[in-house]
Amino acid sequence: TAPRTTVRAHWEGTGVLKLARPGEPWSVWLFWEQGWEFRSWYVNLEEPRLRWAGGIDSEDHFLDISVYPDRSWLWRDEDEFAEAQRVGLLDAGKALRVREAGKAAVEMIKAWGTPFADGWENWRPDPGWSVPELPAGWDRAPGPAKVRSR
Numbered sequence: 001t002a003p004r005t006t007v008r009a010h011w012e013g014t015g016v017l018k019l020a021r022p023g024e025p026w027s028v029w030l031f032w033e034q035g036w037e038f039r040s041w042y043v044n045l046e047e048p049r050l051r052w053a054g055g056i057d058s059e060d061h062f063l064d065i066s067v068y069p070d071r072s073w074l075w076r077d078e079d080e081f082a083e084a085q086r087v088g089l090l091d092a093g094k095a096l097r098v099r100e101a102g103k104a105a106v107e108m109i110k111a112w113g114t115p116f117a118d119g120w121e122n123w124r125p126d127p128g129w130s131v132p133e134l135p136a137g138w139d140r141a142p143g144p145a146k147v148r149s150r
């Protein structure tokens with residue numbers, strides 16, 4: 001809840017793949033250890049993504065869910081979720097919608113369908129890929145209205 005700012009930085013850590021589908025209030029991240037040993041999935045509750053000319057925007061909703069290969073799962077960052085409500089970053093209505101989205105995600109986990117059963121743990125990036133350049137306006141205020149005004 002400290003004041004936030006936009007910072008350009010390189011990813012640090014082992015591999016991560018983020019899967020997101022239009023309209024869903026979460027994305028599913030995959031984490032690996034060194035040597036591409038699969039560790040876990042992470043359901044990141046967030047605003048459904050908005051596409052713009054340079055990419056997509058979303059907004060984190062603080063509450064998350066970790067999911068493990070044995071199909072166990074647990075809520076993450078309940079403390080941050082509570083603090084975000086306490087300081088007014090989430091109002092009660094939005095917090096309720098986030099929790100309901102999380103419960104829907106838990107049902108998806110229990111059903112063990114897409115993406116958990118799809119084999120994404122075996123995905124590897126094409127070694128020929130290079131790091132793309134950030135698009136112009138990457139640090140603009142999010143939202144489609146701002147894109148149209150540029």
Ligand SMILES: [Mg+2]
Nearest residue numbers: 044060062064
């Ligand atoms: Mg999150």
